[in-house]
Amino acid sequence: MLRIERATRDAIVAHAKRDHPDEACGIVAGPAGSDRAERLVEMVNAAGSPTFYEFDSLDLLALYREMDDRDEEPVVVYHSHTATEAYPSRTDIGLASEPNAHYVLVSTREHGNNEGPVEFRSYRIVDGVVTEEPVEVVEHLPTNTAADAAAADETVESES
């Protein structure tokens, strides 16, 4: 299951609508191993195409360096389809290279740049196998209990 904050979901949808009819793309980073979609990073579609997306190679390097420095990983990799359904294409499946990521597909085919609902679906893509998963939209991600516990421990220690 993908759990995502409403604000993040809405920002991805807004990005897709803004870039329509070209495909929009980006990631949501989160602490490595946490599966928490915390930090949205909109990327430029270097292909500038209605049928293809690709992160610019130097943007890609900068993004991964930044995530490395912050001990993050791409929790969500998203892109839009602008004339077809929000389902991974053969190309999407062949090029999927983050086995731990949630691949989010948004389709703007119904309303384009205009107001209106869009399909927002999430998949795992591992070794060429696509598995759709439920999307839970929440107002706020649950508190990071492990980090809280660690912080609480520190507080106790400093008081003793």
Add this chain to the structure above:
Amino acid sequence: MAIEVRIPTILRTYTGGEKAVSAEGATLASLIDDLEANHPGIRDRLVESGEGDGVDLRRFVNVYINDEDVRFIGGLEAELSDGDQVVVLPAVAGGC
């Protein structure tokens, strides 16, 4: 001559889970041969048959030497020096 090579998640099955390995080579092509010697199978994930008898870097694999995309500095013939850092990143790409 030791060169650090950063390995992306999807290729760490070839490096026993290591995020970075050390390799040697005066060019990217020879570095990849050296990687293959120690991590069999990885070469085929990086290069493919090109024109004639040659090989090319796979279209959707990005390789950087000291933050430069090797496509702009000679591709597989790009030269390496001791202490250089090589980063391998699969393209993030797709299409309908």
